[in-house]
Amino acid sequence: MFDLEAVQAAVRAAGLDGWLLYDFRGSNVLAQRVCDLEAKKLSRRWFYYVPADGLPLKLVHAIEPAALDHLPGTTKTVYRRWQDLETGVGELVIGAKRVAMEYSPRNANPYIGRADAGTVELVKSYRVEIVPSGDLIQQFEATWDADQEKSHFEAAGHCRDAYDVAFDFIASEIRARGSVTEAAVQARIMSHFADRGMVTYSPPIVGVGPHSGDPHYETTAASNAPVVPGSWVLIDLWAKMNRPRAVYADYTRVAYVGADVPEQYVTVFNIVAAGRDAGIAKVKAAFAAGEPLLGWEVDAATREVIEKAGYGDQFTHRTGHNIGQEVHGNGAHMDGLETREDRRVIPRTCFSIEPGIYLQEFGVRSEVDVYVDAAGSVHVTGGEPQTAVHTIIV
Numbered sequence: 001m002f003d004l005e006a007v008q009a010a011v012r013a014a015g016l017d018g019w020l021l022y023d024f025r026g027s028n029v030l031a032q033r034v035c036d037l038e039a040k041k042l043s044r045r046w047f048y049y050v051p052a053d054g055l056p057l058k059l060v061h062a063i064e065p066a067a068l069d070h071l072p073g074t075t076k077t078v079y080r081r082w083q084d085l086e087t088g089v090g091e092l093v094i095g096a097k098r099v100a101m102e103y104s105p106r107n108a109n110p111y112i113g114r115a116d117a118g119t120v121e122l123v124k125s126y127r128v129e130i131v132p133s134g135d136l137i138q139q140f141e142a143t144w145d146a147d148q149e150k151s152h153f154e155a156a157g158h159c160r161d162a163y164d165v166a167f168d169f170i171a172s173e174i175r176a177r178g179s180v181t182e183a184a185v186q187a188r189i190m191s192h193f194a195d196r197g198m199v200t201y202s203p204p205i206v207g208v209g210p211h212s213g214d215p216h217y218e219t220t221a222a223s224n225a226p227v228v229p230g231s232w233v234l235i236d237l238w239a240k241m242n243r244p245r246a247v248y249a250d251y252t253r254v255a256y257v258g259a260d261v262p263e264q265y266v267t268v269f270n271i272v273a274a275g276r277d278a279g280i281a282k283v284k285a286a287f288a289a290g291e292p293l294l295g296w297e298v299d300a301a302t303r304e305v306i307e308k309a310g311y312g313d314q315f316t317h318r319t320g321h322n323i324g325q326e327v328h329g330n331g332a333h334m335d336g337l338e339t340r341e342d343r344r345v346i347p348r349t350c351f352s353i354e355p356g357i358y359l360q361e362f363g364v365r366s367e368v369d370v371y372v373d374a375a376g377s378v379h380v381t382g383g384e385p386q387t388a389v390h391t392i393i394v
Contacts, residue, residue: 002036003140004056004072010139011052017096018051019136020123028114030102030133030330033141035071042067045085049092049099059088090126099123100133109339111322111330112137134332134343142324142331143348144247149373151241152323152350153381155249156369158196160383162237163253165192166206167392170227170257174394179226182206182219185235193239201327204237205252212254213363215317215356229394231257232265232362238327248327250352251382252367255390265364268311268357269389272364275305275355279319279334280370280380283345283353287376295332295341295351302355303336311357320352323369347372350381 011019021031024045032038035048044061048068051057056073060066062080069076079085093099103120104113112134120130144152169188173180186203193200207217208225212234219225227233238250256265279302286293299319306315318341320334321327332343334351345351354367369381 002034002071004050007034007050007136007140008052010136011050011100014100014131014136016052016098016100016131018049018093019100019133020093021048021050022046022101022115022119024116027116028102030112030114030137030141034137035068037067040067047089047092048073051096057092059085059092086122089122093123093126093128096128098129098131100131100136102133102137103130104132104134109134109341109343111333112343135346138331138343138346138349142322142329143346144324144350144371145348148245148247149348149371151243151246152249152369152371155198155240155246156251156381156383158193158198159237159239159249159251162189162192162239163235163251163390165189166235167255167390170233170255171392171394174227174229174257174392179228181224181226182208182211183224185227185233186219189235189237197242198239199242200237200239200248204235207234207236207363208232209362210360213358213360215358215363215365227257229257233257233392234363234365236365236367240325240327245325247325247329247350248323249369249382250323250327250367251369252354252365253386253390254364254366255392257392257394259391259393261389261391265362265389268359268362268364269366271306271309271311272355272357272366273385273387275302275315276353276366276368276385278302278305279353279355280368280378280385283370283372284378286345287372287378290376293345295334295343295345296336298334298345298353299336299341302334302353306355306357314357314359315355316358317356320354320367320370323350323352345372347374347376 047059058076102114236252240246282301302319318335322329322331335341350371356365
């Protein structure tokens with residue numbers, strides 16, 4: 001439900017004259033969600049301008065004149081010709097100097113850069129400064145309501161149980177048959193999800209030995225490696241409850257098949273876990289002190305630990321991502337590497353902290369989810385973070 005009072009308060013707090021929401025055939029899923037339009041599947045361009053004060057303005061095509069009727073605002077311009085559209089956009093922003101759009105200068109943050117360059121040029125032609133809407137989007141698309149929060153904690157519990165299921169399955173299969181394949185472990189996890197009413201967009205990562213050194217490894221018929229005694233195993237899994245607007249849970253754990261974990265694995269795991277814990281500590285300290293926190297700062301705290309240990313070049317991705325209805329959501333990411341994430345970490349959002357070290361022989365990643373509730377309390381979900389390499393006894 002679109003909350004005009006809350007949106008305008010946020011626009012004013014950001015020092016903006018307005019927020020121009022625009023979409024063409026789903027190119028801007030962020031604007032669709034803010035405006036409750038995902039289900040409509042509109043075929044023509046629409047614009048919805050929310051000024052800092054006063055009623056919003058609408059610009060819609062004659063084929064879909066009622067597209068925005070569910071939203072506040074009575075002034076609606078209906079266009080047919082492209083010339084009318086361009087004139088209509090100018091009329092929306094008359095008198096405005098600074099307007100937010102789903103725009104990222106130099107496409108520095110593609111997660112929020114959903115307005116195409118041509119449309120941005122059109123708006124700028126009316127002498128309007130375009131400001132990124134990243135923090136506005138977070139507040140009205142990436143924050144969770146009570147039902148979504150509940151769905152995450154439910155999914156988190158099932159995901160944590162999935163590790164016990166997977167590790168027990170590996171042990172029993174090796175005892176019975178001498179080995180088990182990556183694909184078979186994937187299938188067992190997917191069965192666990194289905195039995196608990198969960199869905200996911202793709203199977204989990206099950207990486208054995210060198211495969212664990214590929215952060216986005218995918219098991220194929222050609223690469224389907226066996227898990228045997230002495231194997232190093234990384235499992236990265238994610239899923240959500242199978243109901244509308246449910247949000248994901250996403251975790252990674254590692255294990256060794258045998259009672260005595262070789263020192264090389266222990267050493268690298270401990271470094272990764274220390275980096276993970278430094279990221280968690282950064283979030284907790286900022287919210288305890290009531291201080292603003294930007295996504296890149298969490299990445300920096302985590303990355304510093306791994307760089308000091310001499311493995312900076314082997315930590316090849318950002319520290320974490322926002323989590324929402326997609327596993328990679330639309331709020332602030334914990335990133336100072338791939339992008340400089342200048343959006344704030346705000347209450348009622350969730351994100352992963354998942355540092356990794358990836359070597360030719362093996363890789364280690366330790367992933368937790370962190371949820372900041374409405375009161376600013378910080379929760380690490382999915383059970384206690386992994387503190388030691390799990391041993392699978394066969």
